[in-house]
Amino acid sequence: MNHVTAYSPHHPRWYRKRVSTYWWAVRRAYFVFIMRELTSIFVAWFILYLLLLVNALRHGEAGYQRFLQLAAHPAMVFLNVVTFAFVVFHAITWFNLAPQAMVVKVGGQRVPGLLIAGSNYAGWAFVSIVLAWLIVGM
Amino acid sequence: MADRITLQVSRYRPESDTSEPTFEEFEVPCHKDWVVLDGLNYVKDQLDGTLSFRWSCRMGICGSCGMNVNGEPKLTCATFLKDYEPGPVRVEPLTNFPVIRDLIVEIGDFMRKLTTVKPWIVRQAEKPISDGEYLQTPDEMDEYKQFSMCINCMLCYAACPIYGLDPHFIGPAAIALAQRYNMDSRDEGEQERLEILSTHEGIWGCTFVGECTQVCPKHVDPAGAIQRYKLTASLEWMKNLLMPWGSR
Amino acid sequence: MAYKRPIEPFLWLLFSAGGTLAAMAMPVLIVVFGLAIPLGWLPTPTFSHVHALVANPLGRLFIFVLSMLGLLHWAHRFRYTLYDGLQIKHLNEMIDAFCYGGAMVGSLVAGYLLLVF
Secondary structure: OOOOOOOEOOEOOOEOOOOOOOHHHHOHHHHHHHHHHHHHHHHHHHHHHHHHHHHHHOOHHHHHHHHHHHHHOHHHHHHHHHHHHHHHHHHHHHHHHHHHHOOOEEOOEEOOHHHHHHHHHHHHHHHHHHHHHHHHHO | OOOEEEEEEEEOOOOOOOOOOEEEEEEEEOOOOOEHHHHHHHHHHHHOOOOOOOOOOOOOOOOOOEEEEOOEEEEHHHOEHHHHOOOOEEEEOOOOOOEEEOOEEOOHHHHHHHHHOOOOOOOOOOOOHHHOOOOOOHHHHHHHHHHHHOOOOOHHHHHOHHHHHOOOOOOHHHHHHHHHHHOOOOOOOHHHHHHHHOOOOOHHHOOOOOHHHHHOOOOOOHHHHHHHHHHHHHHHHHHHHHOOOOOO | OOOOOOOHHHHHHHHHHHHHHHHHHHHHHHHHHHHHOOOOOOOOOOHHHHHHHHHOHHHHHHHHHHHHHHHHHHHHHHHHHHHHHOOOHHHHHHHHHHHHHHHHHHHHHHHHHHHOO
16 A cells, blocks of 8 residues: 555545565464474485485495494484474474375265375384394394 | 453454554453354454454354464364463464454465466366266265365465465365375366466475364365375476476 | 466476485485494494495485475575575575576486496
8 A cells, every 4th residue: 555545435545554574473383384394404404314324335335434434423413313203293393184185985975084194104113123124123 | 161252353444553563452251162263253252343353154164254363373263262261362364364354364376376277177078068067986085075174264374384485376265175186086177276286385295294184174184185185296307307208 | 368377386296206205205314424433323224234225226216306306495495595584585596596507506416426336
């Protein structure tokens, strides 16, 4: 609304509140939402970490050991603990929202949300076990 | 057990010099079955007749009395004063809408957006009356029934941060109502609505915060409607990419 | 006014695929490669074993797909976080270039590393 507008009884000056820079911090639900969105940064970081590992492996045993030493550094461990927390938060929120985003019908009956979320969690467990076994099992 | 409670009510009088709303306190009776709306009506009847607010059915079906109570979008006819004891209870106009006066907000934006999604049965050709009604099985009705429960109270718009940040966003209720018709077996307008909804102002602006579903008094689940439509629109997009000769 | 088919559905599909893959596979990988092995909770796998896993065509494919989809997931989500969280939607061209461009650069780097492995 520009300042030239003449306000009359039939066109009053409406009050429009500006959205605060910290809109995401004032309500718990919004804060949790922003934390969920920030998990993507940790997803990207871990991809970088994996690629660092791949690159280290290209330089033979010495490269691999150098990587392991870097990985054991307290700052790196702390970063990866935080990364783990955020990525698990991503996984949990993702699987819990799946039933809301996807309605599956079997024989005309709607599959209960708990089952959809549950099968996602089951898939998560299966993938985790297979990957862990591949890397350290043999 | 106190039998009075304080309401902190937002006042905004455009004809006066104040450019920002202020709060005024009113002490109202706190009966067992009184809701915030009863408190506001007590204020208007007994304490200050200039207080302005919208209400109608007082039973949660007309969608007129939506306001922010202690920061949460609520239907004031369904929010009990006893739940807020000892108070005070802060009553403000619905967030994300321009305030016209006191607790009354301008809802024209929503009304215009609702019209753009064509919330009615769209058909290529209407059946003549003599052919009888359009028949629908109970299962077919179940597909869209939840989304038909919307009372246009706009609590979801007050809860949606995206609507607050981007005034062009069509918003939860409008999209849920579009879905109500898309999923109605009698409707043939899905393609027309796709062109309105599969846009940045439509579903793609939504980041699934989910607060709209949390505040909806009728359990419409607009967030679910939007996410399901994202999948539908995406599959439609892929179909058009891979099989562009398909019938529209 | 002709309906311009948006690219958003495609980007959203990639975001969803990336999000699902990241949710399923990353937690265990972080535990194993980020914590358990460096801190000695599990016996360190030999260099030749890990090298063989990555050199394997399926291993390379898995890491490439995880990297590309994971980065596209980040790109899409972070783009909207910048739009809404920091309210800088008017810089959308720069943000889009940074996010999707960054994801593409990362994917190319991943592809190169795995190709020459």
